[in-house]
Amino acid sequence: GQNIDQPTEMTATEGAIVQINCTYQTSGFNGLFWYQQHAGEAPTFLSYNVLDGLEEKGRFSSFLSRSKGYSYLLLKELQMKDSASYLCAVSDSNYQLIWGAGTKLIIKP
Amino acid sequence: IAGITQAPTSQILAAGRRMTLRCTQDMRHNAMYWYRQDLGLGLRLIHYSNTAGTTGKGEVPDGYSVSRANTDDFPLTLASAVPSQTSVYFCASSDSEAGRGGNEQFFGPGTRLTVL
Numbered sequence: 002g003q004n005i006d007q008p009t010e011m012t013a014t015e016g017a018i019v020q021i022n023c024t025y026q027t028s029g030f031n032g033l034f035w036y037q038q039h040a041g042e043a044p045t046f047l048s049y050n051v052l053d054g055l056e057e058k059g060r061f062s063s064f065l066s067r068s069k070g071y072s073y074l075l076l077k078e079l080q081m082k083d084s085a086s087y088l089c090a091v092s093d094s095n096y097q098l099i100w101g102a103g104t105k106l107i108i109k110p
Numbered sequence: 111i112a113g114i115t116q117a118p119t120s121q122i123l124a125a126g127r128r129m130t131l132r133c134t135q136d137m138r139h140n141a142m143y144w145y146r147q148d149l150g151l152g153l154r155l156i157h158y159s160n161t162a163g164t165t166g167k168g169e170v171p172d173g174y175s176v177s178r179a180n181t182d183d184f185p186l187t188l189a190s191a192v193p194s195q196t197s198v199y200f201c202a203s204s205d206s207e208a209g210r211g212g213n214e215q216f217f218g219p220g221t222r223l224t225v226l
Contacts, residue, residue: 005152032212043200043217044153051212088152096207097168098215100152 003027005101007089012107013079021074021087021104029094035063035074036088038103044088047074076106084108112136114218116201122224123191131186131221133201141204142184143215144168144176146197153200159184160207191225198222 004026013019025033032051036044050056050065050072062075074087086103093099114135123129135142140161145153155168159178173195175187184203188195199222202215 031208031210034208034214043219045217046214049212049214090153090208092208092210096210097155097158098153098208100154102150102152 003091003093003099005089005091005099007087007101007104009102010105010107012109013076015079015081015108015110017079018075018077019079019106021076021089021106023072023074023089023101025070025072025089025091025099025101027091027093027099030067031092031094031096033063033065033072034090034092034098035072036090038086038088040085047087079108081108081110114201114203114216116199116218116221118221119219120222120224122226123188125191125193125225127191129188129191129223131188131199131201131223133184133186133218134182135184135201135203135216135218136182137203137205137216138181139203139205139216140181141207141213142178143202143204144174144184144186145200145202146170146195147200147220148197156186156199193225196223196225 007023035047038044048063089101090098117132143158144156157176201218204213204215
């Protein structure tokens with residue numbers, strides 16, 4: 002079966018760095034997406050990785066290792082507005098997105 | 111309008127009733143999707159459409175139907191609602207299938223549906 006695993010909840014301090022991990026087992030791989038979802042709102046796109054390595058976009062970076070079935074999202078200089086759920090999703094062999102349950106990130110002052 | 115709109119925002123429905131959730135996008139995207147999101151579970155694909163005139167079944171299609179008569183609209187119908195269909199429903203669209211060329215999905219604001 003297809004499976005995406007990520008931690009249910011994480012807590013971090015304002016101004017710090019946090020890494021949210023995602024491991025996956027899917028039938029085929031056509032890229033990995035990270036989305037941010039604030040409570041009561043729709044998911045919004047953060048990043049896309051299809052090749053191994055690190056993609057940096059401002060305070061957010063995303064890493065992919067296809068051989069390990071592993072990705073992480075790195076958030077630097079955390080701000081209170083970063084409190085949200087972070088969703089990992091993999092595009093499978095049919096270009097369908099398989100979603101993880103999301104990691105709820107709590108930022109404390 | 112800009113982006114994706116969904117209607118209604120929320121709805122309480124009696125079991126056995128028929129209900130259509132509306133979704134409209136103005137980005138001329140080819141692909142559209144319906145997901146449900148339940149606490150503790152990831153987004154689950156109900157139905158999708160890669161282009162106007164075509165539809166496909168996702169992971170949890172039972173009890174739901176869709177149509178794609180044109181590019182902009184993708185309504186989701188519950189023929190006879192049951193309490194297990196209580197959920198938040200998100201419509202999404204993308205230029206082409208997810209991951210093809212890195213095309214991201216854009217989401218509507220969601221419809222919160224309660225079936226009693």
